[in-house]
Amino acid sequence: MKNILVKSIKGLVAGSVIAAPAFAGGHLSGDLELVVGMSNPAPRAVIEGMVDRFGAMHPGLNIKLTINTRDTMVEGLRSITPDTAPDIVEWYAANRMTPFVDSGLFEDISDLWAEDEFVNNLASTKGAMTLNGKQWGVPYTYYQWGVYYREDIFKELGLVEPTNWAEEKANCEKIVASGRACYTIGTKWLWTAAGWFDYINMRTNGFDFHMDLATGKVAWTDDRVLQTFANWRELVDMGAFVKDHQTYSWQESLPFIVNGEAAAILIGNFAVSPLREAGLSDDKLDFYQFVEINPDVEMAEEAPTDTLHITKYSKNKEAAKEFLRFVVSAENQTIINAGSGLGQLPVNSQASIDDDEFLNQGFKMLSSNSPGGVAQFFDRDFPAEMASVAMEGFQEFMVFPDNLEDIVERLESARGDIY
Amino acid sequence: MPFRASQKSFWNNKKNTPWLFLLPGLLFFALYVIFPIFQSFNISFYKWDGMGKAEYVGLKNYQKLLNDRAFEISLWNNLKWLVLYLLAIPAGLALALFLNQNITGIRFYKSLFFFPFVISQVVVGLVFTWFYDPRFGLLNELLSWVALGPISVLGDPVLVTYGIILAGLWPQTAYCMILYLTGLNSVDPEQIEAARLDGAKKFKMLWYVIIPQLRPATFIAFVVTIIGALRSFDLISIMTNGGPFGRSRVLSFYMYEKALSEHGFRMGYGAAIAVVLFFIMLVFIGVFLWMMYRQEREQR
Numbered sequence: 223m224k225n226i227l228v229k230s231i232k233g234l235v236a237g238s239v240i241a242a243p244a245f246a247g248g249h250l251s252g253d254l255e256l257v258v259g260m261s262n263p264a265p266r267a268v269i270e271g272m273v274d275r276f277g278a279m280h281p282g283l284n285i286k287l288t289i290n291t292r293d294t295m296v297e298g299l300r301s302i303t304p305d306t307a308p309d310i311v312e313w314y315a316a317n318r319m320t321p322f323v324d325s326g327l328f329e330d331i332s333d334l335w336a337e338d339e340f341v342n343n344l345a346s347t348k349g350a351m352t353l354n355g356k357q358w359g360v361p362y363t364y365y366q367w368g369v370y371y372r373e374d375i376f377k378e379l380g381l382v383e384p385t386n387w388a389e390e391k392a393n394c395e396k397i398v399a400s401g402r403a404c405y406t407i408g409t410k411w412l413w414t415a416a417g418w419f420d421y422i423n424m425r426t427n428g429f430d431f432h433m434d435l436a437t438g439k440v441a442w443t444d445d446r447v448l449q450t451f452a453n454w455r456e457l458v459d460m461g462a463f464v465k466d467h468q469t470y471s472w473q474e475s476l477p478f479i480v481n482g483e484a485a486a487i488l489i490g491n492f493a494v495s496p497l498r499e500a501g502l503s504d505d506k507l508d509f510y511q512f513v514e515i516n517p518d519v520e521m522a523e524e525a526p527t528d529t530l531h532i533t534k535y536s537k538n539k540e541a542a543k544e545f546l547r548f549v550v551s552a553e554n555q556t557i558i559n560a561g562s563g564l565g566q567l568p569v570n571s572q573a574s575i576d577d578d579e580f581l582n583q584g585f586k587m588l589s590s591n592s593p594g595g596v597a598q599f600f601d602r603d604f605p606a607e608m609a610s611v612a613m614e615g616f617q618e619f620m621v622f623p624d625n626l627e628d629i630v631e632r633l634e635s636a637r638g639d640i641y
Numbered sequence: 642m643p644f645r646a647s648q649k650s651f652w653n654n655k656k657n658t659p660w661l662f663l664l665p666g667l668l669f670f671a672l673y674v675i676f677p678i679f680q681s682f683n684i685s686f687y688k689w690d691g692m693g694k695a696e697y698v699g700l701k702n703y704q705k706l707l708n709d710r711a712f713e714i715s716l717w718n719n720l721k722w723l724v725l726y727l728l729a730i731p732a733g734l735a736l737a738l739f740l741n742q743n744i745t746g747i748r749f750y751k752s753l754f755f756f757p758f759v760i761s762q763v764v765v766g767l768v769f770t771w772f773y774d775p776r777f778g779l780l781n782e783l784l785s786w787v788a789l790g791p792i793s794v795l796g797d798p799v800l801v802t803y804g805i806i807l808a809g810l811w812p813q814t815a816y817c818m819i820l821y822l823t824g825l826n827s828v829d830p831e832q833i834e835a836a837r838l839d840g841a842k843k844f845k846m847l848w849y850v851i852i853p854q855l856r857p858a859t860f861i862a863f864v865v866t867i868i869g870a871l872r873s874f875d876l877i878s879i880m881t882n883g884g885p886f887g888r889s890r891v892l893s894f895y896m897y898e899k900a901l902s903e904h905g906f907r908m909g910y911g912a913a914i915a916v917v918l919f920f921i922m923l924v925f926i927g928v929f930l931w932m933m934y935r936q937e938r939e940q941r
Contacts, residue, residue: 293903300692321693321906324690324693325693326693465793468796468885468886469795601904606904607906610898614884614886617884617885618886632710639705
């Protein structure tokens, strides 16, 4: 769902299983089975391309690729048995790995991370792949989050990109006065609201506090959490968000910014592609980093990472590891994250980034202006159950901010059950 | 040869034949229905994420349910569904009576009314989502003519469940209508004639002569409507995903969220919800069957 949608003919090809021809040769042999959730057109073309190129390099290897939808990934992972296990599966970084690390499904690949290529060029994502001091998979792409705004509306109202909370609110007041909403958002599927919480909490209390909250060390009724909600409420009370957002998905919320009824959206880079397709050219759409709120805390960013993992039951771990090395290699990273592929950021620091207004800004922001740390996203950093209860609370808060006391008490009692 | 004789008598015994025919069905029913029911009972006593080791927690899952407000909301919503969904039965009867006449093109009108039942629930959900849309939906367009609204039915925690039930009533009414139309075909014209001679008219004719003859249709309509109300999962999933903030959930949806959805890893808790739902259905259907049984006995 959070993936970019790019129309591509290749994605329409119905067959989801590709078997690379099994010629003799190469030092790898046997079967290699991959199960991924890259069913949208662009990701599908990317994974098929990777399998083709890897297959050409290792003709002795018989590769089987199964592409599921994102929604069925979790069911797929849960139903894996030792006999039917594929060699490589797709999942997400950080805390979202916990259930599968605990159940022993994911293979510990710390040895791979000790290799030179990983140590030198993949250090930035190592933290996101680490649980219990070990690494459990490799990233293949990531993307920035931030505020995407209508440059032309800002010009019309004489606004400039804000850098702190006061400026953000001052801008918003003028936008609201012009009869528009400051931000469009669709919270029907809840997670978009969590993006706002992540940013306001990281800006108010800092990255480390945010992670303490994620790991259950801080109470939801803590004054610092309440301060986050108080800051958030300033925007809600101002009428900053579009009305009835609880009935829209994020895709359904895009027309507001396209029509000029809202001036900005806080979202991941995957929204750029649909916005461009809807007619917002680069002179109408621009990007800024989420503003500073508390000057005493370092800026920290959100950059969700999509990942591949080897299963413990894999019968061809040698080939599986070689595939992961291939995936993160600079050359492959350049190819798959280019505008013709995923249009996102490469995980290998030696890879080149496609020359794109938003990718350039995102890469600069993540590499030089996020000293506090890089978060994965609320529902990847927080345990799944906590995330689902909390995101529902965020949605309620955005509609009925007066219910806050009740909401945080509910979250606090959930914290007691979950950790 | 006693062995041969006994074998022959087993295969030829007329008493055994029905059981032999029933055997495959019974086996599958036991394997795929009865066994999972007891399995759910068992899982509901454990804390289990669906993959790792299950930890026995006794009745703790049920104790948690008692203090879980989301569960309480789902329970009430289930009741709303069960009660309000039954409106499909009188509505279907009214439509059937209306359409039960001989004019040109009646078959065409009948099929128009039956149309919503043919399309999938997913499409019904989407159509109503657009109908309710706070910005361009037909509902608010209509309301604006009488200077009312706009209201966001699916965004309102109070209205949302009623809004979804209304969407569900659309195809369900059509279903009940069809059942009654076939029922009306078998109403005995001689009885109507006799009643007419006795001076029965309009409502009295309907209540004392027609409706009693429609009892088999009513029975089926009741059963399919109750089942339909408990199967409300797809409409909720399409129209609101249980929202806003969980106010349109029913028990089956809550169970899915807790145990099987993207963020759900609490199999034991989900199973406990399923057990509660099971007993609600058992009571509802049990009471209904008992009422039917009593009526039948009175008639004899």
